[in-house]
Amino acid sequence: MHMHMHTQAHRAHEATGETAAMRAACTVATDNSSSSSSSDWAFSKPTKPIRDINNQRNRLVSMGKKEEGGKGGEEEEGEEEEGATFTRAPSLLPLPLAGRLSSAKDARLRKKKSISVDNSRPSWFDAMSLALALVGARESWGGNLGGLATRFSTPIVTMLTMFSGSKITELPPGVHASSPSSQLRARGVSTPPAPTPEPTVTSDYGEQRRREHHEADMVIVGAGIVGCAAAVAFGNQGRSVLLLEKSLKEPDRIVGELLQPGGVAALEKLGMRDCLEDIDAIPCYGYQVSYYNEPVHIPYPDNLVSSASSKRPEGRSFHHGRFISKLRAKAAATPNVTVVETTVIDTVTSDHSGQVVGVRCQTDGKLDYYFGALTLVADGYASKFRKQYLPHQPQVRSKFWGLEMIDADLPRPNHGHVILTDAPPILIYQIGTHETRILVDIPEGLPSASIKAGGVKNHMLNVALPNLPPCTQPAFRRAVEAGKLRSMPNSFLPPATQKQAGLIMLGDAMNMRHPLTGGGMTVAFNDVVTLSTLLAPENVSSLEDTSAVLGAISTFHWQRKNGSSVINILAMALYSLFAANNEYLSMLKVGCFRYFQLGGACISEPCGMLSGLITNPWMLVYHFFSVAFYAIWCRLQDVAVWKAPYVLLVESVMVIYTAARVIGPYLVWEVRR
Incomplete structure (x- = not known):
C-alpha cells in the first residue's frame, strides 16, 4: 500500500510540476492573509502587476537564499528583525496558477540538469503532492474534482502520518487543522492548539488567499474613516481587500466628531448609515454663531437632501472612537474583507517598473509583507508616506486645544456653536448625552498663551472663559481645573494629482483643511463614493490593469472637487476672517x-x-x-x-x-x- 501511494504521489509530482511540489514542502515564514475568490486568477498569461509582484517575491527569496548560505547548519524559523531578508517567501500566485505558469523553458532546464532534492525531507513528501494536486485541481477545474479532493485529502494526510512515522506539522494549502482565526485578530497572535485537531478543507479560498498568502486586489493602509469606508465599498463590489491597522483599540481623539449632513448622505450611499446608531450620537440641525454674545441662528437649509430616513437635513456629533469602532466592525463583517492588526513600515515596489505592489509591515516584531494590485494609503494627518508620494506638505496655522465638558448647558441644544470675539474662535458641540466638546483655537505665538503669561491654561481662564455664554461657563471652568487638555494641529494641505502606479492616497494623508467647519469627514466619505464608482468592476474590470486604474485616478482628482472644493475653500476663508x-x-x-x-x-x-x-x-x-x-x-x-x-x-x-x-x-x- 505504501509503494502504491508513493507511485501515485510520484505521478502527481510530475503532473503538477516542481512549483507546486516545492511549495508544499516549504514552511512559509510569512503566511497570513490574502484575498479575492479563486475566479480572480484565470488561466491566462500573467498581467504586468502579477509579474511585478512575482519578480519582487523572487528577489526576496533569492536574498533569503544568500543569507541561508552564509549561516550554515540547521536554521530555526522564528522572529525576523527589521531589515532582515526572508529565508522563504510565499508563492504570490494560487497553487493551480503557479503550476500552470511553469513555462516550456522550465521544462528544458529540467532536462539539462536535475533539480536537487533535500534528502532530509520526510518520506511522505511525494505523497503530499497528491493531496496538493487534488486540492489544486478543485480550484482550477471549476470544482469537477472538488468532491474528490475534499473526500480524499483528509484520509491521505492521516495515512501519511501512519506510514512515515513522522508527525505532520504543516498541512497543504486548503487544509486547516482548526477554524480560521477571527477577522480582527492580528497575524502572529498564537492561540491554544486543539487537543486533537482534525484537518478540514477550507471553503473560503478568498479568505485563505488573504490571510495565508497575503494577497488581495486592494491593500488599504489605515482602518480609520477613509480606510473602513473604502474597505466596505470595494468589498461589496467583489474586490478582495486587506485592511491593515496598527492598533484596533478604540481611538481617543478630539477631532472627527462632527459629521455634516452631506457626510451623512455619503455614508448612506455607501450603505453604512447604521454606523451612526447605538453610539450615543447627537443630531445636529445647524449652527448658532455669536459675536460678543449676540447670537444668530443658522439652520441647515431644507429640501437639499433626499433621504428616506430623514425629511430634514441632519448632521451627527459623537465620540470619535465609538464611531471608528462601528466602522471597523462594519468592515470586518463585509464579504471579501480581512482586517489585520499590523504596523505598516514601507511600500514594496517592483524593481522592474517602479510600481507599488504592496507594503512591508511589522507584526509582533516580525517582518511581514502584504501584496495587492492597488495600495490605498489612508494613514491620517501624520502620514509617513506623504513625503514620498505627494508634492505638498501640510501648513500648520494654529492648534485646537480641546476639553470635554460634563453636563454643560448650551444656548441652543442640537446645534454647533461658534463663539466670535476679537480673540481666536471657539467651537462647541455636544458629543454625547452628558459630554460636550469645546475646541479653543490658539494660533502659533499667541501672547496670551505664552509660557510667560501662564501658558494655555491662562488663555483658557482669562480669555476664553469670559467670552463664553454664561450658561456654559461653569462646566468649562470645571473642565479646565480637571486638566486633560489635549491639542490637535489645524493644517492645510492642498490636493494634488497622483501618478504613482499601484498606489493612491486618500483622506487627511492627501488633503486637509481647517476643522472649524467640521467638513473633513464629509470630504472623506464623498471621496470614497467617487473613487469606488470610478473603479467599479463595470468601469475597471481588473485592478491589475494599471493603465485603466491610473486613468481612473486622474479622473478622480478632478471629479472629487465637486464634493471637496467648496468645503476646502470655505473652511480656510472663514478661519482667516474669524481669526x-x-x-x-x-x-x-x-x-x-x-x-x-x-x-x-x-x-x-x-x-x-x-x-x-x-x-x-x-x-x-x-x-x-x-x-x-x-x-x-x-x-x-x-x-x-x-x-x-x-x-x-x-x-x-x-x-x-x-x-x-x-x-x-x-x-x-x-x-x-
Whole structure:
C-alpha cells in the first residue's frame, strides 16, 4: 500500500510540476492573509502587476537564499528583525496558477540538469503532492474534482502520518487543522492548539488567499474613516481587500466628531448609515454663531437632501472612537474583507517598473509583507508616506486645544456653536448625552498663551472663559481645573494629482483643511463614493490593469472637487476672517456676522455649502465678495460723515483687496494639477 501511494504521489509530482511540489514542502515564514475568490486568477498569461509582484517575491527569496548560505547548519524559523531578508517567501500566485505558469523553458532546464532534492525531507513528501494536486485541481477545474479532493485529502494526510512515522506539522494549502482565526485578530497572535485537531478543507479560498498568502486586489493602509469606508465599498463590489491597522483599540481623539449632513448622505450611499446608531450620537440641525454674545441662528437649509430616513437635513456629533469602532466592525463583517492588526513600515515596489505592489509591515516584531494590485494609503494627518508620494506638505496655522465638558448647558441644544470675539474662535458641540466638546483655537505665538503669561491654561481662564455664554461657563471652568487638555494641529494641505502606479492616497494623508467647519469627514466619505464608482468592476474590470486604474485616478482628482472644493475653500476663508489679525480682516469678520443677520439666502446658501449640501464654487465666490461689500456698507454706517470719503477711497479698496487675497490662493490650489 505504501509503494502504491508513493507511485501515485510520484505521478502527481510530475503532473503538477516542481512549483507546486516545492511549495508544499516549504514552511512559509510569512503566511497570513490574502484575498479575492479563486475566479480572480484565470488561466491566462500573467498581467504586468502579477509579474511585478512575482519578480519582487523572487528577489526576496533569492536574498533569503544568500543569507541561508552564509549561516550554515540547521536554521530555526522564528522572529525576523527589521531589515532582515526572508529565508522563504510565499508563492504570490494560487497553487493551480503557479503550476500552470511553469513555462516550456522550465521544462528544458529540467532536462539539462536535475533539480536537487533535500534528502532530509520526510518520506511522505511525494505523497503530499497528491493531496496538493487534488486540492489544486478543485480550484482550477471549476470544482469537477472538488468532491474528490475534499473526500480524499483528509484520509491521505492521516495515512501519511501512519506510514512515515513522522508527525505532520504543516498541512497543504486548503487544509486547516482548526477554524480560521477571527477577522480582527492580528497575524502572529498564537492561540491554544486543539487537543486533537482534525484537518478540514477550507471553503473560503478568498479568505485563505488573504490571510495565508497575503494577497488581495486592494491593500488599504489605515482602518480609520477613509480606510473602513473604502474597505466596505470595494468589498461589496467583489474586490478582495486587506485592511491593515496598527492598533484596533478604540481611538481617543478630539477631532472627527462632527459629521455634516452631506457626510451623512455619503455614508448612506455607501450603505453604512447604521454606523451612526447605538453610539450615543447627537443630531445636529445647524449652527448658532455669536459675536460678543449676540447670537444668530443658522439652520441647515431644507429640501437639499433626499433621504428616506430623514425629511430634514441632519448632521451627527459623537465620540470619535465609538464611531471608528462601528466602522471597523462594519468592515470586518463585509464579504471579501480581512482586517489585520499590523504596523505598516514601507511600500514594496517592483524593481522592474517602479510600481507599488504592496507594503512591508511589522507584526509582533516580525517582518511581514502584504501584496495587492492597488495600495490605498489612508494613514491620517501624520502620514509617513506623504513625503514620498505627494508634492505638498501640510501648513500648520494654529492648534485646537480641546476639553470635554460634563453636563454643560448650551444656548441652543442640537446645534454647533461658534463663539466670535476679537480673540481666536471657539467651537462647541455636544458629543454625547452628558459630554460636550469645546475646541479653543490658539494660533502659533499667541501672547496670551505664552509660557510667560501662564501658558494655555491662562488663555483658557482669562480669555476664553469670559467670552463664553454664561450658561456654559461653569462646566468649562470645571473642565479646565480637571486638566486633560489635549491639542490637535489645524493644517492645510492642498490636493494634488497622483501618478504613482499601484498606489493612491486618500483622506487627511492627501488633503486637509481647517476643522472649524467640521467638513473633513464629509470630504472623506464623498471621496470614497467617487473613487469606488470610478473603479467599479463595470468601469475597471481588473485592478491589475494599471493603465485603466491610473486613468481612473486622474479622473478622480478632478471629479472629487465637486464634493471637496467648496468645503476646502470655505473652511480656510472663514478661519482667516474669524481669526482676524488686522483691521481689514476684522472689518470682514464684522461684515460676515452682519451678513448672516440678514437671513434668507444670506444664511441658507452659506450654510448649505458649509454642510456639504451645496457644491457650486461660484456661489461661494459670490457670497464671499457680497460679504466684503456689505462689510464696507457696515463700516460707512459706523463712521462719522466726514470720514466717509476715506472709507470709500481707501478702506473699501483695502477690504476688497484683503478679501481677494484671502480666498484667491485657495481657489488657485483647487484648480491646479
